[in-house]
Amino acid sequence: MSTFDFDLFVIGGGSGGVRAARVAAGETGAKVGLAEEDRYGGTCVIRGCVPKKLMVFASGYPEMVAEAQAYGWDMSAGDFNWDHFHDKLTTELDRLEGIYRKLLAGSGVESFDARAKIVDAHTVELSTGERKTAKHILLAMGGRPVIPDFPGSELAISSNEIFHLPKLPENILIVGGGYIASEFAGIMNGLGVKTTQFYRGEQILRGFDQEARDLIASEMIRKGVDLQLNTNVASLEKAGDRIKVTDTNGVETLFDHVMFATGRRPNTDDMGLEEVGVKIGKKGEVIVDEYSQTAVPSIYAIGDVTDRVNLTPVAIREGMAFVSTVFRGDPMPVDHELIPSAVFTQPEFGTIGLSEEEAKAQEPIEVYTTNFKAMQSSFAGGEEKVLMKLIVSQANRKVLGCHIVAPAAGEMIQLAGIAVKMGATKEDVDRVVAVHPVMAEELVTMRNPTRTG
Known part of the structure; x- marks a missing residue:
């Protein structure tokens, strides 16, 4: 008879945490608890790849209409109705969150809508004041976008807020050169928003193949994105309903919104991790071995909180490997090689x-x-x-x-x-x-x- 409340307690209801919880409970018979302080589905479903891809689809139609006309179709795009799209988007995200909750319940996982912190190697404390013990604890809290600190930085928004703008702006500045910044530059431009992108480096999409980067950048410019390289924001200032941006070249420009996509940070703050012996890296990431085990043998971590490969399918794969290692007695190291x-x-x-x-x-x-x-x-x-x-x-x-x-x-x-x-x-x-x-x-x-x- 176990002396613990749970065989496994998962902190975080994103793709990786939910998969690990429901497979451990549904397929190995483990008693599993899971705590999520926000919405189930995590970054990918609620504020990441799913709503982003829907916005990519929406932004592509004007070009499709222009192409259709060239093929002989008598049609026009008209105006984009942001309210209509946003209502449908919200409904879809609610539906997907409901599916995640049902999957957990159907597998026998006990869910807690609360924030959880680590008390010791086998105990978590919920924001409700309850304490739960578990033989194993899985950290799957994900990450969040961070906006650097500079004069007026509180006026900027992140990728979290871009999905829920009260109305479509006339113009927008997107700061960053990674895939999130570059994707949203294309999205907003496609939706008819005058879009400027600043990147402090020589070329966007650093780390990817140079020839591909160059082609993507030139095509984005050809499609209408005002891509300004070797440029960053020096300060933001309120100017009526707009934001005055002073860039590092001394140029001042007014924008309706300024979105920063310049980095993300693992959600490890105020979790009690270091106090119990879990090692944390320079970027706030949980340090784990090839089996996703932390320095505390009963505590494991998967997904963006480990800052290994921050992709949803990778977090899911790490969750499956964790279940195999801990609950099936079949140690499975995570393979991060050759990920498409x-x-x-x-x-x-x-x-x-x-x-x-x-x-x-x-x-x-x-x-x-x-x-x-x-x-x-x-x-x-x-x-x-x-x-x-x-x-x-x-x-x-x-x-x-x-x-x-x-x-x-x-x-x-x-x-x-x-x-x-x-x-x-x-x-x-x-x-x-x-x-x-x-x-x-x-x-x-x-x-x-x-x-x-």
């Missing part, structure tokens, strides 16, 4: 493996690229460019990286990712018969390297 991912910029970007720059620093490579206008867009007189790129090891011929900038690149990279993860060589790719006419056929028809390095 999509960036929903406009144009879309799908990527897996090494960039050309990373691969070149590692070993001699061959680079295969093709750059072209997609048939659908080209027929309509469009200028949008598509990039397909393979990075190949000269030594063993394995595909080290695949990068796609194209409509539906996210869909393509999921499938290409299977081959890359399996260790496909360039000759394996070449043996595949092309599907014609589709954009992705170019991946299997690149016979000669564009360059070596």
Whole structure:
């Protein structure tokens, strides 16, 4: 008979925490409790990838209408009704949160709508004042956007607030060069908002393949985003209903909203973690081993709170590995190698493996690229460019990286990712018969390297 209230207590009701809780309870028979202080579904469902992707869809229709006209359709886009869209968005997020709650209840997980803190290696304290004990504790609190401290920083909003603007602004400044900033620059521009993006560095999407970054940036500019590189905000000041932005070049501009997407921080503040011996890194992340175990043997952590690979499917995979390790007696280290991912910029970007720059620093490579206008867009007189790129090891011929900038690149990279993860060589790719006419056929028809390095 257990001396604990629960076999497992999960802190955080996001994708990773919910998956771990319901699998542990529903499939291994563990007694599981879960505490969530805000909304179930976490960043991804409530204030991240799901509402963002819906906004990406919404923002793409004006371009589709223009293309339809070029194909002979008599139609016009009219005006975008933000209130209509936002009402539907809120309803959808409520529906999804309800599903998460039902999944937990259906698996036998006891949920607590409260904030939880760590008291000791086996005890949590809820904001209701209750204390619960557990044989194992899983930290899955996720992360949050942070706005740097500078004069007027309280006037800025983050990606959390962008989904719930009272009305669509006439203009907006988005600060940052990562995927969140770049995605929202495309979204707001597509919705008809005059959009400016500041990034303090030389090029957006640092860490990704340089050729892909350059193409995405040039396409964003061509579509109407005012992308200003080597530029940052010096100060913000209230100017009536607007915000006066002074940038690091001394230029002053008025904007309706200023959104910062310059970094995120794990939700580890005031959790009692260090007091019980859990090690915390420089960015506030929980330090874990390959099995997601912290320095305290009974406490584990998954997802963005560990700041390993901050992607929803990764948090879910980490949650499944945790359950296998702790509740099935089958230790499963988390595999963070060769994770496919999509960036929903406009144009879309799908990527897996090494960039050309990373691969070149590692070993001699061959680079295969093709750059072209997609048939659908080209027929309509469009200028949008598509990039397909393979990075190949000269030594063993394995595909080290695949990068796609194209409509539906996210869909393509999921499938290409299977081959890359399996260790496909360039000759394996070449043996595949092309599907014609589709954009992705170019991946299997690149016979000669564009360059070596």
